Amino acid sequence: MHDVDPVAIDTLSHEPDIKYIVPGLKRGLDILKIFNRKRVQMNAPEIAKELQVPRSTIFRLLQTLEYMDLIEKVPNTSNYKLAAGALGLGFEFLASLEITDFANPILEKLSNRTGLSAHVVIRDKTDVVFIAKKSAKLTFSSSVNIGTRLPAHGTVLGRVLLADLSKAELKKLYPESDLVGFSKQTPESVDKLSQVLELDRVNGYAISEAYFENGIGSIAAAIRDGSSKAVAAINVTYQLGTVEESVINGLLLESVLAAAEELSRQLNYSDQKAIRNVG
């Protein structure tokens, strides 16, 4: 056993300091991850092909996952699907976030006040992840579910969070200078993004029209904790053309900022601590 290349089973690894990966665990988790809204159930050979892992190995992994109550056989088929045990993990994570305790009532208030759908996200690397939401009563509710990920640089929610990073941190987060675009307004390079973020930082909020998805407008503001770090973001979304400009810059913006402030306060944020390290 000489000269073993760490993380050899994964070809593309930018991670610098990760040394040893347990293949059984990685592959088992890979199996779990290929189940999603679009592919609710799969059988063993399909999984084997997808992951490029021998059938006999997949077989044992599936048995283990079934034993752990994470997947189960679909009756009368040879397919597997996620089982109820899979719920546990995600919700323990949510429960471990202080912010989820406070988010729902504030989202409700925000949604009632504006008549719109409201969301709270956190940032995970280059993604924003929805951790709480309140759908609008009247209009068709937003299609995002809790757990949904969107690229941070393509949403105003992500922008107010990225705006909290230093230029160095941003560069580290996006080693490639080119960014994937989603609409005309999406910045297509890290430098462009940095410029946009500078403005968001000064404003303390971000308003977008058609930033991620065409036809959807969004107003977002950062939520800060006791260390003044932006730990989450809150927004409301509306269909373009259905809300007057004056309302957007008036009631909506005010409501979002008020909600962000209230949530920040509950996380022990205080303005005093917000001494800019530039100043």
Add this chain to the structure above:
Amino acid sequence: MHDVDPVAIDTLSHEPDIKYIVPGLKRGLDILKIFNRKRVQMNAPEIAKELQVPRSTIFRLLQTLEYMDLIEKVPNTSNYKLAAGALGLGFEFLASLEITDFANPILEKLSNRTGLSAHVVIRDKTDVVFIAKKSAKLTFSSSVNIGTRLPAHGTVLGRVLLADLSKAELKKLYPESDLVGFSKQTPESVDKLSQVLELDRVNGYAISEAYFENGIGSIAAAIRDGSSKAVAAINVTYQLGTVEESVINGLLLESVLAAAEELSRQLNYSDQKAIRNVG
């Protein structure tokens, strides 16, 4: 490598047909499962002791889990906690359930109509698992979160689901005849449980007072799909003494039954199919 006892790393295994468990995967998942509301963060030695696995092995497993974005280091400590990646799994499972598409609006209606907290659960083995909820506006909302598990036999939600099983299926589910009790009313044996369920089956609903937790009352009804199988249950909860008996048996019961019917209809349930196999 002769005579290896399958599932040897786990001593208590009632599962009859599970043969081969991948230790790396099982242990990695065990690590994830020890994180919960109470123990939000842990370090490697603690985990090693808890799971009775060597430190060096835990070390590699933790690296793998971190690499997979399921756990992360808590800044300035040697502790680990769940990471945002853990969210994905649970919500993909929820999204894969047809019922979650319909549950929320109906829960909202039910909660508004009754002024109480309302919940939808599914059954997983001997547990009920909360998959949707709507907290009451006024009273203190229920403490359960989505993903919370409760023993089925100790809740009316669980009872209306267990009532759908045959006596044989029930016996198979509870091989031990003794049941853990939670309050005076909890049936302490499978036979006792079976009697209670018979009544629930006839009624088509279950009303409890202090069944699981003292001081909390609950009215539950089963939700059925196109095959007439009870796939979920819906309830409202109230604090004992705050609601009049006539309201419980009137408005509350009616509302719960109506919500269960509406949800069942959306799952393609129709009365015609509900031909009892008892004849």
Add this chain to the structure above:
DNA sequence: AACCAACGTTTCATATATAAAACAATTTTT
């Protein structure tokens, strides 16, 4: 400040998880 204990990390022999192959059972095609 020196000691000790606990921890993070690496090394290395060996027990063992794995991949290929074979087999059995099922499904699909002709």
Add this chain to the structure above:
DNA sequence: AAAAATTGTTTTATATATGAAACGTTGGTT
């Protein structure tokens, strides 16, 4: 209805994941 292909499962040699031990490192204690 027979043949072929795909799938579920088991076997077995071998590559490798593992656990014990050792090595540095950190943090706490006297």
